[in-house]
Amino acid sequence: xxxxxxxxxxxxxxxxxxxxxxxxxxxxxxxxxxxxxxxxxxxxxxxxxxxxxxxxxxxxxxxxxxxxxxxxxxxxxxxxxxxxxxxxxxxxxxxxxxxxxxxxxxxxxxxxxxxxxxxxxxxxxxxxxxxxxxxxxxxxxxxxxxxxxxxxxxxxxxxxxxxxxxxxxxxxxxxxxxxxxxxxxxxxxxxxxxxxxxxxxxxxxxxxxxxxxxxxxxxxxxxxxxxxxxxxxxxxxxxxxxxxxxxxxxxxxxxxxxxxxxxxxxxxxxxxxxxxxxxxxxxxxxxxxxxxxxxxxxxxxxxxxxxxxxxxxxxxxxxxxxxxxxxx
Amino acid sequence: xxxxxxxxxxxxxxxxxxxxxxxxxxxxxxxxxxxxxxxxxxxxxxxxxxxxxxxxxxxxxxxxxxxxxxxxxxxxxxxxxxxxxxxxxxxxxxxxxxxxxxxxxxxxxxxxxxxxxxxxxxxxxxxxxxxxxxxxxxxxxxxxxxxxxxxxxxxxxxxxxxxxxxxxxxxxxxxxxxxxxxxxxxxxxxxxxxxxxxxxxxxxxxxxxxxxxxxxxxxxxxxxxxxxxxxxxxxxxxxxxxxxxxxxxxxxxxxxxxxxxxxxxxxxxxxxxxxxxxxxxxxxxxxxxxxxxxxxxxxxxxxxxxxxxxxxxxxxxxxxxxxxxxxx
Numbered sequence: 001x002x003x004x005x006x007x008x009x010x011x012x013x014x015x016x017x018x019x020x021x022x023x024x025x026x027x028x029x030x031x032x033x034x035x036x037x038x039x040x041x042x043x044x045x046x047x048x049x050x051x052x053x054x055x056x057x058x059x060x061x062x063x064x065x066x067x068x069x070x071x072x073x074x075x076x077x078x079x080x081x082x083x084x085x086x087x088x089x090x091x092x093x094x095x096x097x098x099x100x101x102x103x104x105x106x107x108x109x110x111x112x113x114x115x116x117x118x119x120x121x122x123x124x125x126x127x128x129x130x131x132x133x134x135x136x137x138x139x140x141x142x143x144x145x146x147x148x149x150x151x152x153x154x155x156x157x158x159x160x161x162x163x164x165x166x167x168x169x170x171x172x173x174x175x176x177x178x179x180x181x182x183x184x185x186x187x188x189x190x191x192x193x194x195x196x197x198x199x200x201x202x203x204x205x206x207x208x209x210x211x212x213x214x215x216x217x218x219x220x221x222x223x224x225x226x227x228x229x230x231x232x233x234x235x236x237x238x239x240x241x242x243x244x245x246x247x248x249x250x251x252x253x254x255x256x257x258x259x260x261x262x263x264x265x266x267x268x269x270x271x272x273x274x275x276x277x278x279x280x281x282x283x284x285x286x287x288x289x290x291x292x293x294x295x296x297x298x299x300x301x302x303x304x305x306x307x308x309x310x311x312x313x314x315x316x317x318x319x320x321x322x323x324x325x326x327x328x
Numbered sequence: 329x330x331x332x333x334x335x336x337x338x339x340x341x342x343x344x345x346x347x348x349x350x351x352x353x354x355x356x357x358x359x360x361x362x363x364x365x366x367x368x369x370x371x372x373x374x375x376x377x378x379x380x381x382x383x384x385x386x387x388x389x390x391x392x393x394x395x396x397x398x399x400x401x402x403x404x405x406x407x408x409x410x411x412x413x414x415x416x417x418x419x420x421x422x423x424x425x426x427x428x429x430x431x432x433x434x435x436x437x438x439x440x441x442x443x444x445x446x447x448x449x450x451x452x453x454x455x456x457x458x459x460x461x462x463x464x465x466x467x468x469x470x471x472x473x474x475x476x477x478x479x480x481x482x483x484x485x486x487x488x489x490x491x492x493x494x495x496x497x498x499x500x501x502x503x504x505x506x507x508x509x510x511x512x513x514x515x516x517x518x519x520x521x522x523x524x525x526x527x528x529x530x531x532x533x534x535x536x537x538x539x540x541x542x543x544x545x546x547x548x549x550x551x552x553x554x555x556x557x558x559x560x561x562x563x564x565x566x567x568x569x570x571x572x573x574x575x576x577x578x579x580x581x582x583x584x585x586x587x588x589x590x591x592x593x594x595x596x597x598x599x600x601x602x603x604x605x606x607x608x609x610x611x612x613x614x615x616x617x618x619x620x621x622x623x624x625x626x627x628x629x630x631x632x633x634x635x636x637x638x639x640x641x642x643x644x645x646x647x648x649x650x651x652x653x654x655x656x
Contacts, residue, residue: 050590057590220585239588251581257548260567260597262378262385267595269588 002027004067004097005308011052014247014316019052020309025067028101035084035102037074042095042305042326043121044312045070045155046218049246058271070095071126073110073117083109089117091125098305098328113287122323123159123297124286130240130272131159132282134216136167138270139238141214143168148208148227151218152189153180155323156240159295160216161187163286166294169214172207174200174223176318183298183321200226201256211235220244221252228256231263239269247316298322330355332395332425333636339380342575342644347380348637353395356429363412363430365402370423370633370654371449372640373398373483374546377574386599398423399454401438401445411437417445419453426633426656441615450651451487451625452614458568458600459487460610462544464495466598467566469542471496476536476555479546480517481508483651484568487623488544489515491614494622497542500535502528502551504646511626511649528554529584539563548572549580556584559591567597575644626650 001024008021030036048070051062062068072095076088081104084090090107094100110120122128134156135141147164151157152173164171165188173184174193181192191207193200204212204226213235215227220242227237245251259265275282289295300320302311308326315324329352336349358364376398379390390396400423404416409432412418418435422428438448450456462484463469475492479485480501492499493516501512502521509520519535521528532540532554541563543555548570555565573579587593603610617623628648630639636654643652 241589242586245586251583251585253579253581255579257579258378258570258573260595261569261599262597264597264599264602265595266597267588267593269590269592269594271589271592274592 002097002099003305005305006065006067007052007062009064010054011247013249015049015052015313017309017313020068022306025097027099030078030080030101033081033104035076035081035090035104035107036078037090037092037094037100037102037107038077039072039074039095039098039100039328040089041073041118041121042308042328043071043126044308044315044324044326045126046241046243046246046315048312049316058273068096069093071121072096073121074100091120096308111283113283113290115287115290118299118325119290119297121325122155122299123290123295124283126272127155127323128159128286128295129275129279129282131156131163131216132286133272133275133278134238134240134270135160135163135214137275138240138268139214139216139236141167141169141236144170145213146170146172146208146210146232147214147216148172148174148204148212148230149189149216149218150174150195150223150227151241151243152184152187152192153321154218155320157216157218158184158187158298158322161189162295163289165189166289172204172212174203174219180318180321187296195223201229204230214238216240218243221248225252225254225256228254228259228265231259231265233263235263235265237265237267239267243316300324301327303327330425330427331633333633334395335380335390335392337392338382339575341577343377343380343641345637345641348396350634353425355427358406358408358429361409361432363404363409363418363432363435364406365418365420365422365428365430365435366405367400367402367423367426367428367656368417369401369446369449370636370656371399371454372636372643372652372654373454374569374571374574374643376640377644386601396424397421399449400424401449402428419448424636439611441611441618443615443618446627446653447618447625449653450483450627451618451623452611454600455483455651456487456614456623457603457607457610459484459491459544460614461600461603461606462566462568462598463488463491463542465603466568466596467542467544467564469495469497469564472498473541474498474500474536474538474560475542475544476500476502476532476540476558477517477544477546478502478523478551478555479569479571480512480515480520481649482546483648485544485546486512486515486626486650489517490623491617493517494617500532500540502531508646508649515624523551529557532558542566544568546571549576553580553582553584556582556587556593559587559593561591563591563593565593565595567595571644628652629655631655
């Protein structure tokens with residue numbers, strides 16, 4: 001019997017394991033055009049927190065008592081669809097479960113880029129693509145720019161650091177604690193800030209005495225405020241995530257928001273899925289950087305479907321370095 | 329003896345008349361290349377509040393016990409410079425005083441556009457140019473867009489409303505109180521919000537049921553937050569001023585800031601003076617709209633150099649409809 005995590009209740013503030021329930025699910029019949037997939041790798045991502053709220057956003061909210069969804073890498077075990085055979089690896093959105101029957105149109109065969117399949121949930125998937133399009137398109141970062149990245153030890157942040165270095169930029173990364181800071185340094189960051197050590201406005205002033213041209217925001221709040229404080233003229237901010245605010249009752253006031261005017265700052269929000277038509281370009285560049293060793297991945301792996309809520313909640317307590325994955 | 333307003337002390341929060349002092353000033357000698365100018369019209373603008381603080385910005389702070397500066401229209405009374413003769417009207421930055429001796433390079437002869445000279449402090453000057461370049465360049469507003477403008481009865485806002493209507497946009501303006509709202513409606517706004525009447529998030533929802541494509545921000549704070557709440561996908565915000573925050577001790581928290589991501593909003597800060605190389609384009613378009621009656625001006629005039637601080641302080645208490653000017 002297949003099992004899936006269901007949303008049991010909507011969290012107020014920080015979610016807990018009580019918001020999730022693992023239950024048997026009926027699978028769709030394996031009619032013509034359908035494929036049965038056994039999931040091997042499941043993705044947990046900060047954006048899923050938004051889907052737990054009952055508010056309109058760029059993806060619809062999870063429904064109460066319905067199976068949750070998310071990125072997954074599966075293996076075809078039975079197929080009644082042309083072009084899919086047992087053993088094929090596929091990327092799809094029926095995560096948070098061990099098995100699914102899906103129409104062929106919902107399955108993406110993995111391109112042959114000589115990487116482990118789970119890379120398509122990480123540096124070649126949502127997180128790497130978010131880093132790539134956010135940095136190079138939303139923020140229009142270019143060679144010579146001074147780039148500040150928050151949550152630089154996380155899945156998206158660690159990709160941003162490496163893509164920026166591969167493109168000749170100076171990179172300042174922030175992370176929490178000595179171990180993560182060491183990891184960010186190992187990725188090639190020129191300066192690393194431990195945001196727990198002292199106020200960000202001060203540490204960013206020391207790390208970027210000339211200011212910053214680009215800020216890649218995964219965090220919001222104090223990080224965004226410090227970036228505004230140190231923005232050079234015509235700085236460009238890619239607004240990717242605000243993990244600080246996802247579970248907070250009160251938004252952090254931005255003391256330096258008026259710097260948007262004085263420094264002519266541009267803040268640009270963006271969503272990875274808007275760039276799916278440009279996936280070929282991304283696979284080409286990112287595949288090349290992975291092959292050359294300029295972009296490496298470090299995954300934090302939690303084993304077992306049963307532990308998936310724990311993996312998800314760990315995203316908000318800093319449990320992951322690099323991409324957080326669940327191995328089924 | 330010429331007199332000029334001096335900065336006596338720096339305000340904490342809202343300025344008061346005690347921060348200003350009117351004192352005699354020595355004029356520069358009328359050497360070769362110099363021009364003596366009697367000021368006729370003096371400009372007070374919200375951005376001057378920033379210059380009263382001792383912080384680095386896009387213009388240097390006013391110095392304590394030194395004459396203040398600002399836009400002015402004067403009449404040449406004596407000239408030792410080629411190209412300037414008594415009776416010529418000139419635009420210059422030696423405002424906050426009745427008379428000045430200036431090098432010819434500091435004087436801009438008024439182009440012949442068939443308007444009153446004080447228009448070059450308003451719709452054909454800093455305020456109109458700010459509206460024009462902010463709306464059409466920073467926010468990239470185009471025909472068919474739904475545009476929200478805060479402080480729509482003010483100097484910049486009233487120009488934004490009219491430029492937007494002249495370019496086929498739908499316009500929602502906010503202002504404080506029935507009289508100002510009537511004025512905004514008379515400018516052609518499709519919907520008018522009295523921000524004092526009820527919470528902006530609700531009144532903007534009613535005025536713009538489909539959301540907004542463009543927000544022209546003169547105010548910041550709750551207005552910016554409401555605009556974020558109702559931003560349509562790919563909305564563009566021109567961040568021109570945040571008058572709400574100029575005198576505030578605590579910044580207003582933005583409850584809807586994460587909408588930047590979901591709606592892929594772009595916020596673009598801008599400064600009028602960056603566009604001075606494109607002044608010809610502006611004079612051409614704006615001159616045409618003024619001639620055709622599509623853009624009108626309403627000035628709030630305070631008479632007498634002695635009352636200049638009162639005129640300036642009135643900008644922050646809503647004393648002006650349209651452009652606030654001091655007549656010397």
